[in-house]
Amino acid sequence: MNKTQKIFFENVRHERKRQNEKWGFPQHNSPSKWGSILAEETGELCKELNDYDNTGVYKENVYLEAIQVAAVACNIIEHIELMLKKYDADFDNMTLFITAPTIAEAEKAAHAREDHFTGKFIAVKEMQK
Helix, strand or coil: CCHHHHHHHHHHHHHHHHHHHHHCCCCCCCHHHHHHHHHHHHHHHHHHHHHHHHHCCCCHHHHHHHHHHHHHHHHHHHHHHHHHHHHHHHHHHCEEEEECCCHHHHHHHHHHCCCCCCCEEEEECCCCC
């Protein structure tokens, strides 16, 4: 990693800290909300790049907006990892309700699932209409 990259990533780390202080962690944004946040930050970076193209004058804002785009992308990844860890923990401890006449058939159906459920099984008989 060269000096420019080290400085940039250090600034991204500081921006992530600032974001956490401002918004808290974890945030409970939906994936589409994260996309909107990233798009808004990317739009601001594009505006600064267009200004540079039109004036030929480099502004510090290009660098600052690039840091914010990277920090939001990092924040998204942190939240995805947090969500996956929570999902895995919840998934391993949850009870799976399967419509089956016996526990043995419920276990067989659960083992056939692609997600390899490892929690408890409860067989639920289908209700007669």
